[in-house]
Amino acid sequence: MNICVFCSAAELDAVYTDAARTFARLLGERGHSLVWGGSDSGLMKVVADEVQEAGGRLIGISVEFLKNVARANADEMIVTADLAERKAAMLARSDAIVVMVGGTGTLDEATEILELRKHGMHTKPVVILNTAGFYDGLREQMRRMEAEGFLPVPLDKLVSFADDGTEALELLGA
Numbered sequence: 001m002n003i004c005v006f007c008s009a010a011e012l013d014a015v016y017t018d019a020a021r022t023f024a025r026l027l028g029e030r031g032h033s034l035v036w037g038g039s040d041s042g043l044m045k046v047v048a049d050e051v052q053e054a055g056g057r058l059i060g061i062s063v064e065f066l067k068n069v070a071r072a073n074a075d076e077m078i079v080t081a082d083l084a085e086r087k088a089a090m091l092a093r094s095d096a097i098v099v100m101v102g103g104t105g106t107l108d109e110a111t112e113i114l115e116l117r118k119h120g121m122h123t124k125p126v127v128i129l130n131t132a133g134f135y136d137g138l139r140e141q142m143r144r145m146e147a148e149g150f151l152p153v154p155l156d157k158l159v160s161f162a163d164d165g166t167e168a169l170e171l172l173g174a
Contacts, residue, residue: 001174002059003027004035004094006109008102009042009069016043016101019131021050023100023165028054032174035094037086038062038078040071043100048074061089087112091122096172099128099135118153126159127168135161 007020020043027034028051037044038060048058048071060074063086067079080086087109091097099110116122128135139161146155162168 001095002033002035004090004097006106007043007100009039009044011042015132017046020046024050025054026165027051028056033057035059038070041069061086096124097126098168101134125172127171128161129168130161
Protein backbone atom coordinates (compact mmCIF):
# COMPACT_ATOMS: atom_id res chain seq x y z
CA MET A 1 0.00 0.00 0.00
CA ASN A 2 0.94 3.63 -0.43
CA ILE A 3 0.26 5.08 3.01
CA CYS A 4 0.04 8.85 3.31
CA VAL A 5 1.28 10.25 6.60
CA PHE A 6 0.49 13.79 7.67
CA CYS A 7 2.76 14.97 10.49
CA SER A 8 4.92 17.76 11.82
CA ALA A 9 8.23 18.92 10.38
CA ALA A 10 9.17 20.19 13.87
CA GLU A 11 11.70 18.65 16.23
CA LEU A 12 9.61 16.96 18.91
CA ASP A 13 9.89 15.22 22.26
CA ALA A 14 10.89 11.55 22.41
CA VAL A 15 7.34 10.49 23.34
CA TYR A 16 6.35 11.45 19.78
CA THR A 17 9.52 10.51 17.89
CA ASP A 18 9.77 7.06 19.50
CA ALA A 19 6.16 6.28 18.57
CA ALA A 20 6.74 7.60 15.04
CA ARG A 21 9.83 5.40 14.62
CA THR A 22 7.92 2.31 15.72
CA PHE A 23 5.06 3.00 13.32
CA ALA A 24 7.39 3.85 10.42
CA ARG A 25 9.50 0.73 10.97
CA LEU A 26 6.37 -1.44 10.80
CA LEU A 27 5.27 0.37 7.65
CA GLY A 28 8.62 -0.28 5.94
CA GLU A 29 8.97 -3.88 7.17
CA ARG A 30 5.56 -4.71 5.77
CA GLY A 31 6.63 -3.47 2.34
CA HIS A 32 4.48 -0.35 2.21
CA SER A 33 5.46 2.97 0.65
CA LEU A 34 5.36 6.24 2.54
CA VAL A 35 3.65 9.19 0.89
CA TRP A 36 4.60 12.25 2.94
CA GLY A 37 5.27 15.97 2.73
CA GLY A 38 8.82 15.32 1.53
CA SER A 39 10.56 17.28 4.27
CA ASP A 40 13.89 16.13 5.64
CA SER A 41 13.37 17.73 9.03
CA GLY A 42 11.57 17.04 12.27
CA LEU A 43 9.07 14.23 12.60
CA MET A 44 8.80 13.97 8.82
CA LYS A 45 12.50 13.06 8.70
CA VAL A 46 12.14 10.57 11.56
CA VAL A 47 9.34 8.76 9.73
CA ALA A 48 11.12 8.80 6.36
CA ASP A 49 14.40 7.55 7.88
CA GLU A 50 12.72 4.58 9.54
CA VAL A 51 10.59 3.62 6.54
CA GLN A 52 13.64 3.74 4.28
CA GLU A 53 15.87 1.82 6.71
CA ALA A 54 13.18 -0.88 6.99
CA GLY A 55 13.03 -1.31 3.22
CA GLY A 56 10.00 0.83 2.37
CA ARG A 57 9.76 3.23 -0.54
CA LEU A 58 9.59 7.05 -0.11
CA ILE A 59 7.24 9.17 -2.21
CA GLY A 60 7.73 12.80 -1.21
CA ILE A 61 5.35 15.55 -2.19
CA SER A 62 6.86 18.89 -1.35
CA VAL A 63 5.78 22.40 -2.20
CA GLU A 64 7.70 25.08 -4.09
CA PHE A 65 8.41 27.29 -1.06
CA LEU A 66 9.75 24.30 0.95
CA LYS A 67 11.73 22.50 -1.76
CA ASN A 68 14.99 23.59 -0.08
CA VAL A 69 14.20 21.22 2.83
CA ALA A 70 13.01 18.32 0.65
CA ARG A 71 14.68 14.96 1.18
CA ALA A 72 17.38 14.42 -1.43
CA ASN A 73 17.33 10.60 -1.47
CA ALA A 74 13.58 9.94 -1.72
CA ASP A 75 12.63 7.31 -4.27
CA GLU A 76 10.36 9.89 -5.85
CA MET A 77 9.92 13.61 -5.15
CA ILE A 78 7.16 15.75 -6.56
CA VAL A 79 7.18 19.52 -6.03
CA THR A 80 3.81 21.24 -6.22
CA ALA A 81 3.02 24.92 -6.69
CA ASP A 82 1.09 25.38 -3.44
CA LEU A 83 -0.30 23.62 -0.38
CA ALA A 84 -3.70 22.87 -1.94
CA GLU A 85 -2.03 21.11 -4.88
CA ARG A 86 0.23 19.26 -2.44
CA LYS A 87 -2.71 17.88 -0.43
CA ALA A 88 -4.48 16.80 -3.61
CA ALA A 89 -1.34 15.04 -4.87
CA MET A 90 -0.82 13.27 -1.54
CA LEU A 91 -4.40 12.01 -1.56
CA ALA A 92 -4.15 10.93 -5.20
CA ARG A 93 -0.95 8.93 -4.59
CA SER A 94 -2.17 7.15 -1.44
CA ASP A 95 -4.32 4.15 -0.61
CA ALA A 96 -4.81 5.14 3.03
CA ILE A 97 -4.09 8.08 5.32
CA VAL A 98 -2.56 8.26 8.81
CA VAL A 99 -2.57 11.53 10.73
CA MET A 100 0.23 11.78 13.27
CA VAL A 101 0.99 14.58 15.73
CA GLY A 102 1.41 18.03 14.24
CA GLY A 103 0.44 21.66 14.28
CA THR A 104 -1.92 23.75 12.20
CA GLY A 105 -0.62 22.39 8.90
CA THR A 106 -1.30 18.81 9.96
CA LEU A 107 -4.71 19.79 11.31
CA ASP A 108 -5.51 21.51 7.99
CA GLU A 109 -4.51 18.39 6.07
CA ALA A 110 -6.55 16.14 8.35
CA THR A 111 -9.71 18.23 8.22
CA GLU A 112 -9.58 18.57 4.45
CA ILE A 113 -9.13 14.82 3.99
CA LEU A 114 -12.02 14.16 6.38
CA GLU A 115 -14.24 16.72 4.66
CA LEU A 116 -13.57 15.12 1.27
CA ARG A 117 -14.35 11.69 2.72
CA LYS A 118 -17.53 12.98 4.35
CA HIS A 119 -18.73 14.14 0.93
CA GLY A 120 -17.79 10.88 -0.78
CA MET A 121 -14.90 12.41 -2.73
CA HIS A 122 -12.71 9.48 -1.61
CA THR A 123 -13.22 6.24 0.30
CA LYS A 124 -9.67 5.75 1.55
CA PRO A 125 -9.42 4.80 5.22
CA VAL A 126 -8.26 7.55 7.57
CA VAL A 127 -6.65 6.78 10.92
CA ILE A 128 -5.60 9.32 13.50
CA LEU A 129 -2.60 8.04 15.43
CA ASN A 130 -3.34 9.39 18.90
CA THR A 131 0.14 9.21 20.41
CA ALA A 132 0.14 10.02 24.13
CA GLY A 133 -3.46 11.20 23.87
CA PHE A 134 -2.46 14.10 21.59
CA TYR A 135 -5.79 14.01 19.74
CA ASP A 136 -8.09 13.25 22.70
CA GLY A 137 -9.59 16.74 22.41
CA LEU A 138 -10.21 16.32 18.68
CA ARG A 139 -11.87 12.95 19.24
CA GLU A 140 -14.15 14.50 21.88
CA GLN A 141 -15.01 17.41 19.57
CA MET A 142 -15.81 15.03 16.73
CA ARG A 143 -18.04 12.96 19.04
CA ARG A 144 -19.89 16.15 19.91
CA MET A 145 -20.23 17.04 16.22
CA GLU A 146 -21.73 13.62 15.61
CA ALA A 147 -24.06 13.77 18.64
CA GLU A 148 -25.34 17.22 17.71
CA GLY A 149 -25.96 16.38 14.05
CA PHE A 150 -23.02 18.10 12.38
CA LEU A 151 -21.76 14.92 10.70
CA PRO A 152 -23.97 13.39 8.00
CA VAL A 153 -22.10 10.07 8.34
CA PRO A 154 -21.32 8.13 11.52
CA LEU A 155 -17.99 9.09 13.03
CA ASP A 156 -16.73 5.49 12.88
CA LYS A 157 -17.33 5.51 9.09
CA LEU A 158 -15.38 8.75 8.72
CA VAL A 159 -12.24 8.16 10.79
CA SER A 160 -10.65 5.73 13.24
CA PHE A 161 -8.42 6.56 16.18
CA ALA A 162 -5.45 4.35 17.09
CA ASP A 163 -3.32 4.46 20.21
CA ASP A 164 -0.20 3.02 18.56
CA GLY A 165 1.32 2.16 15.20
CA THR A 166 0.38 -1.51 15.30
CA GLU A 167 -3.28 -0.64 15.84
CA ALA A 168 -3.14 2.03 13.10
CA LEU A 169 -1.89 -0.50 10.54
CA GLU A 170 -4.45 -3.08 11.68
CA LEU A 171 -7.24 -0.53 11.16
CA LEU A 172 -5.91 0.06 7.64
CA GLY A 173 -5.71 -3.66 6.92
CA ALA A 174 -2.00 -3.18 6.30
